[in-house]
Amino acid sequence: MPVDADIIGRGCAGRVKTADQLCGRELDRFREALGTGAPVTVSCTLQSPLFDEVASDLGADERVSYAKIRETAGWSSEAMAAGPKMAALIAACAEPLPDAATVPIESGGVALVYGRDDTAIEAGRRLAEHLDVTVLLTGSEAVEPPQRNDFPVVKGTIASARGRLGAFDLRIDDYALPAPSSRTRLAFGPGRNGATSTCDIVVDVTGGTALFPAHEARLGYLRADPRDPGAVERAIAQASHLVGTFDKTRFIDVHADLCAHSRSRIIGCTRCLDVCPTGAITPAGDSVAIDPHICAGCGNCASVCPTGAAAYTLPPADALMRRLRTLMLAYGAAGGREATILFHDGDHGEPLIDALARHGDGLPAHVLPVRVNEVTQLGPEAFAALFAYGATGVRILARARPKHDLESLRRAADLGDTLAQGLGYGGPAGAAVVSLIETDDPDALGAALAAFAPGTAAALPARFMPVGGKREVLRFAINEMHAAAPRPVARIALAAGAPFGGLTFRTEDCTLCLACVGACPTHALSDSAERPFLGFEESLCVQCGLCANTCPENVIDLMPGVDFEAWKATRRVVKEEEPFACLTCAKPFGTRSTIERVVEKLRDRHWMFTGPAGEARVRALMMCEDCRVEVAVNQGFDPHAGPMRDKPRTTEDYLRERTAAGEASQGE
Numbered sequence: 224m225p226v227d228a229d230i231i232g233r234g235c236a237g238r239v240k241t242a243d244q245l246c247g248r249e250l251d252r253f254r255e256a257l258g259t260g261a262p263v264t265v266s267c268t269l270q271s272p273l274f275d276e277v278a279s280d281l282g283a284d285e286r287v288s289y290a291k292i293r294e295t296a297g298w299s300s301e302a303m304a305a306g307p308k309m310a311a312l313i314a315a316c317a318e319p320l321p322d323a324a325t326v327p328i329e330s331g332g333v334a335l336v337y338g339r340d341d342t343a344i345e346a347g348r349r350l351a352e353h354l355d356v357t358v359l360l361t362g363s364e365a366v367e368p369p370q371r372n373d374f375p376v377v378k379g380t381i382a383s384a385r386g387r388l389g390a391f392d393l394r395i396d397d398y399a400l401p402a403p404s405s406r407t408r409l410a411f412g413p414g415r416n417g418a419t420s421t422c423d424i425v426v427d428v429t430g431g432t433a434l435f436p437a438h439e440a441r442l443g444y445l446r447a448d449p450r451d452p453g454a455v456e457r458a459i460a461q462a463s464h465l466v467g468t469f470d471k472t473r474f475i476d477v478h479a480d481l482c483a484h485s486r487s488r489i490i491g492c493t494r495c496l497d498v499c500p501t502g503a504i505t506p507a508g509d510s511v512a513i514d515p516h517i518c519a520g521c522g523n524c525a526s527v528c529p530t531g532a533a534a535y536t537l538p539p540a541d542a543l544m545r546r547l548r549t550l551m552l553a554y555g556a557a558g559g560r561e562a563t564i565l566f567h568d569g570d571h572g573e574p575l576i577d578a579l580a581r582h583g584d585g586l587p588a589h590v591l592p593v594r595v596n597e598v599t600q601l602g603p604e605a606f607a608a609l610f611a612y613g614a615t616g617v618r619i620l621a622r623a624r625p626k627h628d629l630e631s632l633r634r635a636a637d638l639g640d641t642l643a644q645g646l647g648y649g650g651p652a653g654a655a656v657v658s659l660i661e662t663d664d665p666d667a668l669g670a671a672l673a674a675f676a677p678g679t680a681a682a683l684p685a686r687f688m689p690v691g692g693k694r695e696v697l698r699f700a701i702n703e704m705h706a707a708a709p710r711p712v713a714r715i716a717l718a719a720g721a722p723f724g725g726l727t728f729r730t731e732d733c734t735l736c737l738a739c740v741g742a743c744p745t746h747a748l749s750d751s752a753e754r755p756f757l758g759f760e761e762s763l764c765v766q767c768g769l770c771a772n773t774c775p776e777n778v779i780d781l782m783p784g785v786d787f788e789a790w791k792a793t794r795r796v797v798k799e800e801e802p803f804a805c806l807t808c809a810k811p812f813g814t815r816s817t818i819e820r821v822v823e824k825l826r827d828r829h830w831m832f833t834g835p836a837g838e839a840r841v842r843a844l845m846m847c848e849d850c851r852v853e854v855a856v857n858q859g860f861d862p863h864a865g866p867m868r869d870k871p872r873t874t875e876d877y878l879r880e881r882t883a884a885g886e887a888s889q890g891e
Contacts, residue, residue, distance in 0.1 A: 224297025227306040234310025234557030235317075237261070246270035250277065257283045264317045266290045266309070290316040294577045295592050299585030307559030308588055314553035315593075318546040323536040325470040326515045330389040330443065331355075332466040334424040337381060340364040342428050342449040346459055347374050353463040354424065359395070361429060365408040368401070376401055378411040379418065384425070384434040387516045388443025388465060393420040426462050428455060437500035439626065440519030442471070474520035474596075475513050475533050481694075482510035482532035483744040483767035491744070491767035494722075495524035495533050498631045509744075521627040522600025526635050529722030529765035530745055531693030537596045540696050544608055544689035550591060551612035555684060561677045564609055565592045566601060567620040571663070575620065578665040590618075590672055599632045603722075604693060606639030606657050607700035610648050611707050613684030615677035617657045620668065625661075633659065638721065642701075642785065643678065647710025650678045681707035694745075698762050698790065705787040717783040724766045724783035726759060730798045732778045733757070735814050739770035739779060749794060755814040757797040761789035805847040807854075812847045 232239040240256075242249045245267065256263045257278060265274055268291045278287045290313040296305040334354040336347045339362040347358040348369070356374040359381070360366060369376065379398040386392045398418035399411035427434060427446040435441045445462050447454035483492040486509055495504050495511060503517035504524060513524070513533065525535035534540065547564075554562050565586070567573065576592060579585055586592065595601065598619050606617050619636060621629055640657040643649060649656050656678035660671045685703040689696045701723075705711055717723060726748075735755045740748045747763035748770055750756055771779040789795070802811035803818040822844055825832045832841050843851050 224293060224302050225305075226297070226309070230306030230557050231310040231313065234307060234553035234555075234559075235314045246273055253277060254281065257281050257286065260286075262286045262288070262317060264288050264290055264313055266292045266313055269293075288316050294580040295586060296588070298580035299588065301588035302585070304588040307554050307557035308591055310557035311550045311554035311559065311562075311591055315546050315550035318549045320538040320542050320546065323538075324473040324476075326473050328387075328389050328442070328469045328471050328516060330423040330465050330467060330469070332424070333422045334426060334462060335359055335391070335393070335420060335422045336426045336428065337361070337434075338428040338449065339430070340366055340449065342455060344369060344376065346426060346428055346455060347376070349459050350426070350462055354466065357420075357422070359420075360409070367407070368405040368409050376409065378409075378414065381434060382416075386443075387441060387514075388469070389423050390516070391420075391422050391425055391443065393422070393425075394418070395420055424462050424465050426458055428458070436502055437519060437627065440501055440521070441517070471516065472520060472537060473515045474518050474522065474535065474537055475515070475525060476536055477511070477513050478532050478534065478692075479507075479510035480532075481530040481692075481744070483530055483765055483769065484511050485509050486742040486744065486769050487773065489742070489769060489772050491742075491769035491772070492529070492765065494527040494529070498523040498527055498628070500627055519627070520597060522597045523627065523631045525600055525693070526602045527631050527722070528693070529767075531695075534693055535600045537600075540602070540604060540693040541689045541691060543595070544605065544696055544700070547593065547605065547609060548612060548686075548689065550593065551609065551614060551684070552686065554591065555613055559589070561589050561615045561680060562613065563587075563590045563616040563618060563672075563675065563677060564614055565590050565618050565620060565672070566595055566598050567592060568596065568598055569594055571622050571626075572598075572620040575663070575665045575668050579669050583665060583669050587672055589677070597627070599627050599629065601632065602635055602693070602697075603638050603642070604697040604700045606636070607642060607697070607704040608689065610643050610646075610656075611681065611685040611687070611700060611703040613680050613707075615648070615656065615680045616675060618672065618675060619657075619659045621659050621661045623661050623663045629659070629661070638717070641717065642704065642715060645712060645715040646705060646708035648678045648681075648708065650676045652676060679709045682709065683707060694763075701762075701785065702787070702790055705790075711787070713788055714784055714786045717785065719781075719783055720766075721783040722765050723785050724764060724781060725761045725786055725789060726764065726770065727780045727782050728757075728759075728797050729778040732776050733798050734776060734817050735798060735800060736775060738773050738775060742769040742773040744769065754811075755800045755802055757799070758794040759797050760794040761786055803845070805850055806842060806845045807850040808847060810847045810849075818845060 226241055228239050228241050242252060245253055263286055268289050271289050278284050292309045292312050295312060296308045299305060332354040334350055334356050336343050336356060336358045343358050343360060347356045350356050351374045358376045360378050361380045377400055379395040381393050382396045383394040395418040396416040397414035399414040402410045402412060425444050428449045430449050433446055435444055438444055438446055445458040447458040485491055500521060501517050501519050503514045504511050522535045524533040598621055609617055636657045636659060640655045643656050654676050660668060662668055685707050687699055687703050689699060735757060737750050740750045745763045745765055747760050749758045766781050766783055768781060771781060800814040800816055803813050803815045804811055822841055826841050827833055831837060843854050
């Protein structure tokens, strides 16, 4: 493949050296580079095991990174124009990514094989050599008794299941033990409901409905169709190795203080709960809790979380954005134009790209592939930043038969495309500039990329450095996207449910009770310790609805959209009033309009506030809480001093009146 060191050098920091056989006769050049103590990027992944071995011998494991430019750039019908792309891929791979945290999982090898027929018995027999096995049979299939009771065989139906590898908890109905006298088929005694079972591994060969949602991602739960011997063999082989202590990646960090799920038992944001495929997310008071042992790492929750309370760790949002920044800056510095970013994962996307490179035309020179752990982790901040950095399109390569639900990814892509189109980044035909390619065919991938019409690039691309959590990165990206826009507008309206927007207030009915301030989880609404005041900062609003649901006067409505001027401004004053000063000590309390409204409604209209005594009580309403108590005690306000009320009528009163009426009629 052609390699232009001059073009690559323009986009990459540091020294650029080329080699013909770096993994062979020129291996000493690699050792020499490591000897400098500087980070080293090798643009070859085929011999990475050899380079890792050499780096380990020299104690330089942490200083070596790899850029895959052969299958992604050099093996292409447009390879002669791929120099800027190679520079960008090499520069981006040198951008460090932090390691994700892990959680330990322990499995003692206690396994339950759940089936209907002899397939379950055979699976139990095979696994008994490695695991502590129990076979649970369901249904009415005739099963021949085993010759030896090497493992328990019982009957029952799993009514509910929860847990994961090392900690499954099953509820079993119709549980029964076999009769030792079973002859031609296993006969079971009377069954009972509500039995429980705990185990480390579940092998399901019933062929029925899976016990868990998104069961492929549930660690320790292995499901195989009993009619497929190959699938059963794979499940047996996998189960036999699930013994010991394992480290599982903690894909999501939860920041409960940022969560907008609820306040004061009023439900607000439920976006993450709605999209989690495994049920790993549960309400936990004002926030949510994510079980890292069950989480499959799809990233849907992080993609839709508007506050950053659910933050993806592989890599964190700001680290991924820094890599995208390096990619785009290097591509532009090397002379690249009209970049289209192709997001893909490792298990599905990388093999498709490799196949297209080996057996087809390869990727176009302007298509820059970016590998992520799961494409469903992507959110609008990545799309906004890429357009700000000068990209003309974003494509996301997903499976035709997806492992995780893609609905949240489609919504994120639609949101990114709406913002891009609204700011003039779209092409002349109005085609989407952020979209998915859902295919398992490399030829279909090539055709989709060839048919993609790039949008309009920013005239002066941004160079901002993304730092901080997801919400901070998002604010930077949105503002920079607007600043670099080909056709900037003041506001873009969005559909209901969008994570951005403002609020409309009917200020004439607002009493400045500030209940909305206490409910707001992002501090978009604020007050002041100095005076009755309500402020609003739109860039912090996530449209959770807690303020509107909490407001006792119902004066707040959501208004989805992005007001770019409001995002750049500080908080605006929604309502501000003069405080009312206590008649006795002059301490400010409440608002003047509220106190005057209360006095107007009560004076001369209620028995407690009429006459000379009533006027004293009216004056008490215009005092602070301390002075009001003192006056009430000194003047001896009697809460029972009102006019006598009519006594309630009872059954005896009615009977007495009826008797009296009857006696009167008899006397006549």
